Amino acid sequence: MKKIEAIIKPFRLDDVRTALMEIGLNGMTATEVKGFGRQKGHTELYRGAEYVVDFLPKIKLEIVVPDEKVDAVLDAIIKSAHSGKIGDGKIFILPVERAVRIRTGEENDDAL
Numbered sequence: 001m002k003k004i005e006a007i008i009k010p011f012r013l014d015d016v017r018t019a020l021m022e023i024g025l026n027g028m029t030a031t032e033v034k035g036f037g038r039q040k041g042h043t044e045l046y047r048g049a050e051y052v053v054d055f056l057p058k059i060k061l062e063i064v065v066p067d068e069k070v071d072a073v074l075d076a077i078i079k080s081a082h083s084g085k086i087g088d089g090k091i092f093i094l095p096v097e098r099a100v101r102i103r104t105g106e107e108n109d110d111a112l
Contacts, residue, residue: 001096019080
């Protein structure tokens with residue numbers, strides 16, 4: 001099993017969710033986060049005053065999938081979140097040792 005963490009632009013969430021549902025993904029967790037990378041924030045004007053926005057709003061998706069679905073999930077996220085502009089996001093893949101469904105006690109792939 002692998003845990004896929006994807007940081008994407010907020011307005012891409014619906015497209016990514018739709019793409020993941022089309023490949024048969026059962027569930028995921030989405031969290032509103034803030035961060036910066038090469039994009040380095042930007043300046044905004046508010047009531048005549050200019051200020052710097054260092055941390056930009058992003059969405060962090062967390063998805064645990066069996067090993068054989070990793071490539072399909074990766075492709076779906078990349079295709080649906082890609083705009084070709086700086087700040088599109090990043091994807092991280094981590095190993096998962098064990099998963100347990102609390103309600104039934106099912107473990108590992110059965111718990112997904």
